[in-house]
Amino acid sequence: MDNKKKQNLTPKEALIKAASYCAYQERCHEEVLGKLTELGIYGNDAGNILNQLIEQNYLNEERFAKAFAGGKFRTKKWGRVKILLELKARKISDYCIKQAMKEIDEDEYLKVLKKLASEKLESLSDKNILIKKNKTAKYIASRGFEVELVWDLLNKSSF
Numbered sequence: 001m002d003n004k005k006k007q008n009l010t011p012k013e014a015l016i017k018a019a020s021y022c023a024y025q026e027r028c029h030e031e032v033l034g035k036l037t038e039l040g041i042y043g044n045d046a047g048n049i050l051n052q053l054i055e056q057n058y059l060n061e062e063r064f065a066k067a068f069a070g071g072k073f074r075t076k077k078w079g080r081v082k083i084l085l086e087l088k089a090r091k092i093s094d095y096c097i098k099q100a101m102k103e104i105d106e107d108e109y110l111k112v113l114k115k116l117a118s119e120k121l122e123s124l125s126d127k128n129i130l131i132k133k134n135k136t137a138k139y140i141a142s143r144g145f146e147v148e149l150v151w152d153l154l155n156k157s158s159f
Contacts, residue, residue: 014036018058028065065099066099080144081145081146120136120139
């Protein structure tokens with residue numbers, strides 16, 4: 001049960017709070033709408049506030065998508081598949097998702113994939129190399145890396 005009481009602010013007060021919320025870190029439209037709902041702002045008022053935030057450049061879907069994709073890849077070592085699914089869950093447009101994916105350098109992506117694979121293979125104590133490769137592939141795929149890339153890497157004699 002949520003004990004938070006909905007604050008009933010004026011649209012002007014809500015705009016100030018929402019601007020502060022957006023200034024703290026990049027946000028997507030869905031997060032801001034959720035925050036406005038939390039503040040007791042709905043319907044046209046929420047839409048007007050969103051429009052004002054966009055006009056004042058507090059809210060930018062493309063900028064959010066790029067920051068999200070780059071950040072999740074660099075800090076959490078997420079693969080493209082997981083990043084893509086997360087962006088879609090946040091209702092980010094296909095155009096912005098494409099732009100965001102350009103933030104991930106291909107060479108760096110493959111380097112991270114190789115590092116994750118070798119670390120996982122080394123950590124497994126199984127004697128059977130096929131079992132080790134299978135467990136490694138499942139682990140890396142769960143991190144959001146493309147299954148084909150994972151198996152291409154694991155099937156190379158040495159990486």
